[in-house]
Amino acid sequence: MAEKTVQGAQVVGRVAQLLRIVGRSPEGGVALPAIVEASGLTRPTVYRLLNSLAAEGLLDHHAETGMWHLGPEIYVLGAVAANRYAIEDLARPSLQRLADETGESAFLSIRRGDETVCLLRVEGSFPVRSFVLHEGVRFPLGVASAGLAIMAFLPDAEVDRLLDDGGARAARFGPAHTAERIRANLEVTRRNGYTVNPGLILEGSWGMGAAVFDRQSNPAWALSLTGIEQRFRPERQEFLGKLLLEEAHKITQQLGDQASGR
Amino acid sequence: MAEKTVQGAQVVGRVAQLLRIVGRSPEGGVALPAIVEASGLTRPTVYRLLNSLAAEGLLDHHAETGMWHLGPEIYVLGAVAANRYAIEDLARPSLQRLADETGESAFLSIRRGDETVCLLRVEGSFPVRSFVLHEGVRFPLGVASAGLAIMAFLPDAEVDRLLDDGGARAARFGPAHTAERIRANLEVTRRNGYTVNPGLILEGSWGMGAAVFDRQSNPAWALSLTGIEQRFRPERQEFLGKLLLEEAHKITQQLGDQASGR
């Protein structure tokens, strides 16, 4: 989080931070005070920056509700950038199949630095759903099934670096997120190929995930399923894990097949 | 271009400008000097800002070539924003049909302030192609068939405002872009429904376009076709125009059908 920003560019860091905060907010948008709180900046500063960003079209300010959203310019730039980073088209059919066959909600997350960001969601048919995860939500690697699935296939040195945060992660996401318990989970994940999150973030809200690998065989994305504990009993985990791995492999393969140009 | 930036936010404007410049560059990326030139800022400033943006993941700097690209963070944010602005999924099939049936290249552009931005491109089968237009390219409204098609269905006051510089903004893209000639084109466009750009930007490079309307009946997007003059003879224009209008109507309709929530 505390990047050593390039010298002479404080604002750029702040702007990026604000964009991320607004981006990870749920569909209804975020209000100013929440952004102030999340950013740790003073209110006038946030106010001014948000308005400038809105003037550039990077953010949108709903006049009635006062809520802030990502703006059209971000959408436009992102659409252009997507030509270089396209994976969603490949992943969406997999998510649909996962949701259809399991009844749970299925997600695609992408690794972004030391975090995962949820990109796509397909709701399952099962009537009880968790709303911990949705498009734009970020978790540090090691938290939530997507981040665990990815982390399990990172080099040891990387894992060590990520876990060595002096307990900040555990403090934010619950006492279950100690370095030791995460390591144990990664161990099991490496053996099975898929990971299980037994309600670590929110009690009763379970998840499973499997990593998708880029052309250099780095775990860059993850598929995951979420639902309530009762739907993730041990006897069903094997079935769900197999499905996740199948779909993850499919995507990994398709990514490899693509001509490496563009 | 010269927006009255919100007070106390010079950098935000600069940052947004840099993102746009990098975003509209072709696939190979842009080099620093070109960005300096395009932005009108001094080199150290651009250098510093670009590096900060890259540190935040908003830009990407290819180490070998030195080229700048839109970064993963933009992609991620854009993917999240796309939930609010989705049109590409609706438009892609139309573009495909247009390209298949005509052999020309088909494009989707979106209105963004006083410009259009090209979002999607589907190459046609015809072996001679123009590369004036590609994803990320921006033209002022009134230039290129997409911008003309959109402008033709804007309120008169809006049109006046856009042209009250005598077409100076448009004239950057060729001497044919005077206010009078643009008005004449808009006139014809309103009658036909579709617009024809008879090589105004680049001699011999023709285009045709039709507007797509949002739920408030504003022309917010445009479909367009481009190709060489010989493929846009009067007798073929009617055929191409009819196809464009059909597909544009299809998309407009689908947009209207969508539940207005999310």
Added chain:
DNA sequence: AACCGCTTGTCCACAACATGGACAGCAAGG
């Protein structure tokens, strides 16, 4: 080799610019 033109990367004195404390105005709730 010496020179040129063009590039990237870095420094630092200067002052322009972003900053944030403070205040006004408004709406909702007790």
Added chain:
DNA sequence: CCTTGCTGTCCATGTTGTGGACAAGCGGTT
């Protein structure tokens, strides 16, 4: 009526961004 929490704005302050200037690298031309 007072309190709480919000949005929007001002402006003195000094932190922060700025850009002129210089160093160094690279490839081509004479």
